[in-house]
Amino acid sequence: MEIIFSIFKESWHLLLExxxxxxxxxxxxxxxKVFLNPSFVADHLGKGRFGPVxxxxxxGIPIPLCSCGVLPAAASLKKQGANNGAxxxxxxxxxxxxxxSMxxxxALLDPIMTVARPVSAFVTAVAAGISENILQSQKEDDWERVIDRSCPVDNCCDGNGCPPEEHVAxxxxxxxxxxxxxFAVDDLWGDLAGWFFAGLLFAGVIAAIIPQELMSNYLGGGxxxxxxxxxxxxxxxxxxTAxxxxxxxxxxxxxxxxxxLVFLLVGPATNVTSLSVLFGLLGKRATAIYLFMLSLFAVISGLLLDMIYESFGIQASAIAGQAGEVIPYWLQLAGALIVIVLSLKPLYLFFKRVCAQKTAAGRISPEGDASYNSPAGNLENKCRAPS
Known part of the structure; x- marks a missing residue:
């Protein structure tokens, strides 16, 4: 019981920060989402090896999307004319x-990591994109781009049948x-909330249970x-974010x-599902370049970051960062309560979705018999949403 309390205490402290x-x-x-014109973006990601990349x-750096959430956005850009490198x-x-995430x-780490994270992401992305364009064996297709000029607020028009000055008004x-x-509350946080709180609990487990000596011995650097x-x-x-x-x-x-930093770079950018989708979107060679360059530059960035900390004699500090000094406790508490309230519906839907997946898996037997009744199938009554 003491361990459980310690896990929730650590997780709550992280949420406050x-x-x-x-x-x-x-x-x-x-x-x-509302003020950035998608047609303007697509117009700048077309032909060329370096500029579009x-x-x-x-x-991509400021946009808050996960490795799966970015796939439809990237597919849309590619359909609008963005080359493989971009x-x-x-x-x-x-x-x-x-x-x-920045x-x-x-809030949770320190200013050095706050800068190193987007800089490393940018360098890795540029290196991988340029490598893809240089090593591309086929000529780019000269299809006509279909730009999405629809209204980003409520799609009241497609943006093609009215003058721009009328459209923006x-x-x-x-x-x-x-x-x-x-959009931020329903769509953006709706997609992130479940995974964020899962990461929060996982972080609490690490902080409360895993001995410090174990981590420092195996992951202390190098x-x-x-x-x-x-x-x-x-x-x-x-x-x-998670x-x-x-x-x-x-x-x-x-x-x-x-x-x-290596974990912060490769964890959000890859997973088994997204890699399989990339295989279909970009092809086998492009996916291999993507994974190789991402891994290579993540390791290089990690080694360089350790050198920076060591050369300046800086102790990597988590939690005792800027948020604790700048933001008063009452504001942190208010923010945490607001986040919890905004997360109630997304967490319910997250739990419902996970349970539905387990229930669906339990209905299919190893031989493909849909009538097979596994222990997972007994979750159906628990997971079914109330009518």
């Missing part, structure tokens, strides 16, 4: 970083702001620490900041 920054990240993410990497850069920089990194600033906030983090992070499904409290707990237990 991160809550205000989560709300800030949600706000910025919602505003990006750099633009795609820069564009698509690859966007696929790397977007899930590795975001305004929400804000939480500032369809909605007031207040309507756009409300639409952005609604190439072997980076390679272990690669093996852990690549197949795992975890978003950039990975941050886990990294904070790891650093508290003695993991080097470089090894933690």
């Amino acid at each position: 991160a809550s205000v920054y989560i709300l800030f990240g949600m706000l910025v993410g919602g505003l990006l 750099v633009k795609a990497a820069l564009f 698509t690859t850069a966007f696929l790397i920089s977007t899930p590795e970083s975001g305004v929400d 804000a939480i990194t500032y 369809h909605h007031s600033f207040t309507e756009k702001l409300w639409s952005g906030l609604k 190439l072997h620490s980076m390679l272990i983090m690669l093996l852990v992070g690549i197949p795992m499904y975890i978003c950039a 990975s941050t409290p886990v990294a904070a707990a790891l650093i508290l237990k003695g993991v080097s900041p470089g090894a933690a």
Whole structure:
């Protein structure tokens, strides 16, 4: 019982530190959705080996999407004319970083890691994108791009049948702001909440149970620490926001900041599901380039970050960061309560979705008989949503 209390105590402490920054990240993410014109973005990610790659990497850094959530956005950009290199850069920089994860990194870690994370994501994305364009064996298709000019607020028009000056005047600033906030709460946080709280509990387990000596001995620095983090992070499904409290707990237990950075880079950018989708979207060669360059630059970034900390004699600090000094406790508490309230519906839907998947799996026998009754099938009554 004491261990359970300790786990929840550590998780609650992390939530307090991160809550205000989560709300800030949600706000910025919602505003990006409404005020950033998708047709303008697509126009800058077309032909060319270098320019579109750099633009795609820069564009992806502030957008808060996970490794699976970024796939439809990247597919849309590719259909609108973005080349493989630009698509690859966007696929790397977007899930590795975001305004929400950068804000939480500032809250839970330290300023050095806050800067190192998006910079490493940008460099990795550019290197992978340029490599993809240089090594591309086939000429780019010269299809005509179909730009999505539909209204980002409520799709009131497709943007093609009315002049631009009339199109932008369809909605007031207040309507756009409300639409952005609604998107942030319903869609953005709706996708992230379940995984964030799972990561929060996992971080609490690490902080409360795992001995510090174990982490510092095996993951205290060096190439072997980076390679272990690669093996852990690549197949795992975890978003950039959820990975941050886990990294904070790891650093508290003695993991080097470089090894933690490797986890922060490869964890959100890859998982088994997203890699299989990439195989169909970009092809086998492009997926191999994506994974190789991501792993290579994640390890290089981790080694360089450890060198920076060591050369300046800086102790990697988690939790005792800027949030505790800048944000008063009452504001942290208010932010945590708001985050919890906003998470009630997403967590319910998350639990319902997980249970539904287990129930569906339990209905299918190993021989393909849908009438097979496994123990997992007994979850049906528990998982069914109340009518």
